[in-house]
Amino acid sequence: MVSDISQLFPPASSEAAVPPDMTQVAAAAARSAVGFLTLALEGIEEGAVRAGLPRDAARAFVVQTALATALLLEKHEGSPADLKDQVASPGGTTIAGLAALEDRGVRAAGIRAVEQAAGRTRTR
Incomplete structure (x- = not known):
């Protein structure tokens, strides 16, 4: 029997099938991801402001x-x-920024954040 997490958020064009024993983990990851992503977006916004862009822009x-x-x-x-x-693109602005993110362990932090959220679900 397979459960899905579609009931957590408004319907999307695709739904992720999740085994029943992983439903709580998937739900924790999905709910927490909103916080994780908004933190990343906050950093991008702040970086743009520091680079000179007005905050509203x-x-x-x-x-x-x-x-x-x-x-x-x-x-x-x-x-x-x-x-x-x-x-x-090689030598471009995006690859330079990605290198800065990797230098600061952003990918590893994302992985650890989901592990922490999932772990809290399992211990409840």
Whole structure:
């Protein structure tokens, strides 16, 4: 028997099938991801402001970029890593920024954050 997490959020065009014994973990990860992603978006907005963009413009571009990225991910047949690689041209601005994020352990922090959220679900 397979459960899904579609009841947690408004219906989307696709639903992730989750084994019954993992439903609580998936729910914790999905709910927590909103917080994790907004923290990342806050950092991008703040970086744009520090680089000179007015805050209202930075907020607008962050929101539009997040929406566009979600749509791209929804339509993309590969992994998020594949999409990231497609938009990061050699020697370009994106690859330079990605290197800074990797230097600071952003990927590892994301993994650990989900592990922590899932772990709290299992201990309850």
